[in-house]
Amino acid sequence: MNELSKVYNPEEVEEKWYKFWDENGYFKPGQQSRHPNFSVVIPPPNITGSLHMGHALNTTLQDIIVRWKRMSGYNTLWLPGTDHAGIATQNVVERQLVSEGSSRKEYGRKGFVEKVWEWREHYGRTIIYQLKRLGGSCDWSMERFTMDEGMSKAVREVFVRLYEEALIYQGNYIINWCPRCMTALSDLEVEHENIQGKLYQLTYKLTDGSGSLIVATTRPETILGDTAVAVHPDDKRYSSFIGKSVIIPVVGREIPVIADSVVDMEFGTGALKITPAHDPNDFEVGNRHGLPKIKVMSDDGRMNEAAGVYSGMDRFECRKALLSELSSRGELVKEDNHLHAVGHCYRCKTIIEPNVSKQWFVRVKPLAEPAIKAVEDGRVTIIPKGWENTYFEWMNNIKDWCISRQIWWGHQIPAWHCKACGEVTVDREDPSACKHCGSSDIKQDEDVLDTWFSSALWPFSTLGWPENTEELKRFYPTSVLVTGFDILFFWVARMMMMGIKFMGDVPFREVCIHALVRDAEGQKMSKSKGNVIDPLVIMGKYGTDALRFTLASMSSPGRDIKLAEERIEGNRNFANKLWNASRFIMMNSEVLEGTTALNPGTLTLPDKWILSRMNKTIAEVTGMLGEYRFDLASGTIYSFFWHEFCDWYVEFAKLQLGEGGQRKESTVAVLLRVLDNSLRLLHPFMPFITEEIYQHIKGSSVMISGYPVVEEVLRYNEAGKQMDYVMDVIKTVRSMRSEMNIPPSKVMDIHLKSSDDTLIKLLEENLIYVKRLSWAGNIVQGKDMKRPEKSAISVFSGGEIYLPLEGVIDLEKEKKTLEKRLGDMNTEIENINSKLSNNAFLVKAPAAVVQKEKERCQELIEQKKRIEANLSWLG
RNA sequence: AGGCGCGUAGCUCAGGGGUAGAGCGCUUCCUUGACACGGAAGAGGUCGGCGGUUCGAGACCGCCCGUGCCUACCA
Numbered sequence A: 001m002n003e004l005s006k007v008y009n010p011e012e013v014e015e016k017w018y019k020f021w022d023e024n025g026y027f028k029p030g031q032q033s034r035h036p037n038f039s040v041v042i043p044p045p046n047i048t049g050s051l052h053m054g055h056a057l058n059t060t061l062q063d064i065i066v067r068w069k070r071m072s073g074y075n076t077l078w079l080p081g082t083d084h085a086g087i088a089t090q091n092v093v094e095r096q097l098v099s100e101g102s103s104r105k106e107y108g109r110k111g112f113v114e115k116v117w118e119w120r121e122h123y124g125r126t127i128i129y130q131l132k133r134l135g136g137s138c139d140w141s142m143e144r145f146t147m148d149e150g151m152s153k154a155v156r157e158v159f160v161r162l163y164e165e166a167l168i169y170q171g172n173y174i175i176n177w178c179p180r181c182m183t184a185l186s187d188l189e190v191e192h193e194n195i196q197g198k199l200y201q202l203t204y205k206l207t208d209g210s211g212s213l214i215v216a217t218t219r220p221e222t223i224l225g226d227t228a229v230a231v232h233p234d235d236k237r238y239s240s241f242i243g244k245s246v247i248i249p250v251v252g253r254e255i256p257v258i259a260d261s262v263v264d265m266e267f268g269t270g271a272l273k274i275t276p277a278h279d280p281n282d283f284e285v286g287n288r289h290g291l292p293k294i295k296v297m298s299d300d301g302r303m304n305e306a307a308g309v310y311s312g313m314d315r316f317e318c319r320k321a322l323l324s325e326l327s328s329r330g331e332l333v334k335e336d337n338h339l340h341a342v343g344h345c346y347r348c349k350t351i352i353e354p355n356v357s358k359q360w361f362v363r364v365k366p367l368a369e370p371a372i373k374a375v376e377d378g379r380v381t382i383i384p385k386g387w388e389n390t391y392f393e394w395m396n397n398i399k400d401w402c403i404s405r406q407i408w409w410g411h412q413i414p415a416w417h418c419k420a421c422g423e424v425t426v427d428r429e430d431p432s433a434c435k436h437c438g439s440s441d442i443k444q445d446e447d448v449l450d451t452w453f454s455s456a457l458w459p460f461s462t463l464g465w466p467e468n469t470e471e472l473k474r475f476y477p478t479s480v481l482v483t484g485f486d487i488l489f490f491w492v493a494r495m496m497m498m499g500i501k502f503m504g505d506v507p508f509r510e511v512c513i514h515a516l517v518r519d520a521e522g523q524k525m526s527k528s529k530g531n532v533i534d535p536l537v538i539m540g541k542y543g544t545d546a547l548r549f550t551l552a553s554m555s556s557p558g559r560d561i562k563l564a565e566e567r568i569e570g571n572r573n574f575a576n577k578l579w580n581a582s583r584f585i586m587m588n589s590e591v592l593e594g595t596t597a598l599n600p601g602t603l604t605l606p607d608k609w610i611l612s613r614m615n616k617t618i619a620e621v622t623g624m625l626g627e628y629r630f631d632l633a634s635g636t637i638y639s640f641f642w643h644e645f646c647d648w649y650v651e652f653a654k655l656q657l658g659e660g661g662q663r664k665e666s667t668v669a670v671l672l673r674v675l676d677n678s679l680r681l682l683h684p685f686m687p688f689i690t691e692e693i694y695q696h697i698k699g700s701s702v703m704i705s706g707y708p709v710v711e712e713v714l715r716y717n718e719a720g721k722q723m724d725y726v727m728d729v730i731k732t733v734r735s736m737r738s739e740m741n742i743p744p745s746k747v748m749d750i751h752l753k754s755s756d757d758t759l760i761k762l763l764e765e766n767l768i769y770v771k772r773l774s775w776a777g778n779i780v781q782g783k784d785m786k787r788p789e790k791s792a793i794s795v796f797s798g799g800e801i802y803l804p805l806e807g808v809i810d811l812e813k814e815k816k817t818l819e820k821r822l823g824d825m826n827t828e829i830e831n832i833n834s835k836l837s838n839n840a841f842l843v844k845a846p847a848a849v850v851q852k853e854k855e856r857c858q859e860l861i862e863q864k865k866r867i868e869a870n871l872s873w874l875g
Numbered sequence B: 001a002g003g004c005g006c007g008u009a010g011c012u013c014a015g016g017g018g019u020a021g022a023g024c025g026c027u028u029c030c031u032u033g034a035c036a037c038g039g040a041a042g043a044g045g046u047c048g049g050c051g052g053u054u055c056g057a058g059a060c061c062g063c064c065c066g067u068g069c070c071u072a073c074c075a
Helices: A010-023 A053-071 A086-099 A104-122 A126-133 A149-164 A220-225 A280-289 A305-310 A315-328 A365-376 A386-396 A451-455 A470-475 A485-503 A535-542 A544-553 A565-589 A605-626 A630-659 A661-682 A687-698 A717-739 A757-765 A767-773 A811-836 A839-844 A847-874
Strands: A037-041 A075-079 A168-178 A183-185 A190-206 A212-217 A228-231 A245-247 A254-259 A271-274 A332-345 A353-362 A381-383 A415-418 A424-426 A442-444 A478-484 A508-514 A748-753 A776-782 A791-796 A799-804
Touching: A010 A126, A010 A535, A010 A544, A010 A687, A037 A053, A037 A470, A053 A075, A053 A126, A053 A478, A053 A508, A053 A535, A053 A544, A053 A605, A075 A470, A086 A104, A126 A535, A149 A168, A149 A424, A149 A451, A149 A485, A168 A280, A183 A353, A190 A220, A190 A271, A190 A315, A212 A220, A212 A228, A212 A271, A220 A305, A220 A315, A228 A280, A271 A280, A280 A353, A305 A315, A315 A332, A365 A386, A365 A485, A381 A386, A386 A485, A451 A485, A478 A485, A485 A508, A535 A544, A535 A565, A544 A565, A544 A630, A544 A687, A565 A630, A565 A661, A565 A687, A605 A630, A605 A661, A605 A717, A630 A661, A630 A767, A661 A687, A717 A748, A717 A757, A717 A767, A717 A791, A717 A799, A757 A767, A757 A776, A767 A776, A791 A847, A811 A839, A811 A847
Parallel strands: A037 A075, A228 A254, A381 A508, A478 A508, A748 A776
Antiparallel strands: A037 A478, A168 A183, A168 A353, A190 A212, A190 A245, A190 A332, A228 A271, A245 A254, A415 A424, A415 A442, A748 A799, A791 A799
């Protein structure tokens, strides 16, 4: 064992140990067939991004689980990889091309896709290095990318099979269209945001000249595409209008007035204009009534030829122009402020334009049903359980999934359209001729699949499916999925559907849902707000372990993480504490050669106490990890190591070490045992520092050592209670000294009075500890101890402690202290007495509780008497 | 409009029918030979409000207030 520096320096060790683990193959799953398998697939980060706190949290939690399971003997696989993130990546590369003065169109499809691959090679891998920096113990030999060959094959197989079963179909429907990304989006990819808009009321004159209808709309530009006005069939105000025709203002086109019960009579004027080509609701109405669908906008959000004079105008400019025209004609009756939810593209925040177009869809109902059932009957558990309701809610109301995207980067849809017969050929191999008519004049569909289509297959496509590989057999279903709630629908639900459909079994046994990371004020971190805490910067400043430990310790279920730098600093300090405690132990164990086996026969009271506490900690931490309570688990280790081991035991140990000989040897053995177990307990949370220390002590890797288990032989329940007494005395003396402002350097005698023989004996046996930790000189104790003159007094559960002060006592101060305590005590006694005098309590409360209250009352009265006596002594 | 979560010490959060907890911050003292990224001792809380259940509620139930999020075809 070599000398360690005074302060832990993360930079010096992190890279070294990561490389060491990787090169020794520790990240690969074990091959022992008698051991159970444990597997996790990473939520693949986008290749566009660099590591943010969300990734850091997600990676940390997975790594904790995985390292824990690996240390617990499982053949553990953590499969890493990245997602091609169609729209996001295309946008990024396009922007790059634009900045180079070029464009996507200039490159053409083939050239552009090559460019994206190039980009992925250069920049898309940074995230992988960052995951490594975080300490992620992934099996890198299994790394996958959603666009690589194997995964593309899986995508193709799934598409073909779903198509063959008519679960994938193509059709003309209204979809969400992003005029900036120029692609269709699924419902999930639309973010609704409440916006203060206007509700305009427009006059539609009846063609028979008998009057007019006032229609309310938020999007006046869509009047160009109106094909009807609808009223509620029960609406008496308008019953005479049904069947008549009206003229669209400005446009001048004639459209029918129809009756449909979707119209809300209360809203606006109760008359609704119908634009089937540009509104999902109107689309349905249009279908019911056989109305034509007039598209008035082109894909870039500008008005098209059907918009007449407004053709070529941006949709919002058109709105303005139309409004001023309407207004000048006197056909704009009214405009009110109106708060409503407007859909935005989740990638570029552009306002979505509902649009009728030919797209590919997955019929999801039949897939969703078994996926719902799997959660209902517990084959999959979502943790925290509250999320299961959210899952059911969404799955029960699921609608068909639009999977085609009008972009270039992604899995191109394996469908070939025949120019001769118009039919579609879908196949596993690229066809050379139309299956229906044999014509060779066929062309592949231009569209690519939604990125989430390929990620839905992730848990099995990464393991080699559709081949029936060894990995697939061993590691599917995966054990647990760790992810944020924001992609519960996007990803988790879809993996459930696809996994059950194609593997016949759920993709994971458990889903561990964690929080989002926010800034200290609870704001979502974003570059535009400038409140981003960069994990890489943090790791550089405080070390990876401090960041990981902080994220874990703040990861309470159902609550977002409000991250502030002070938290990380505090945990950096904890790492340093661990470092220095280890340093201390090594300094003392160094002189001992050979083994230091722990001999239960030679243990002192503090030895037994700390070993018991250690066992308790092991049991608790293991239980908490099993429930994914990373916050409680990390907190438990923290307080054990710092506040029990370092604050108390190490201080006792210093004394025992000083005795030398066998006592020293035995103490070193205890110190080492506790340190050893602590390092192993802590390793999943703080992999680097624990490895560094463990290597110094043991010369082997903590990563492949076993996770600590409770050792029944080292459980000393009695020692725990006895230590409580000893520590109580120490704490009382310290407190008295502090109250009197007596520095540790001033050695004081202690007089202790107790009527309890066993306690007196116990303290006698452990006097040295009390003396050392309370900086005491002589300690005299006995049953009939008299209070020395001019002494401070303190009362504790076992008796009284006197501190002779030789004229330095401040009588007034002492009196005040005692009076305050007396007041507190009276309140408490009053509380208990009111309980004990309550007959209902005595009868109905459990006997043990009543007994406990009685005992406590007795004890309080004893203490009160003593305080009163001392007060009277003070005058 | 529905659904979910949260409201406990100055801040961030645990806890969960029977004596109010932690970390950070704050105050006082301590440069003791692992550590000042440290040690010791303290101050600080009507557990959002009102009702109810109970012998007993911060905890369970109802309503309300505040706050955050999700879902939705509010024209």
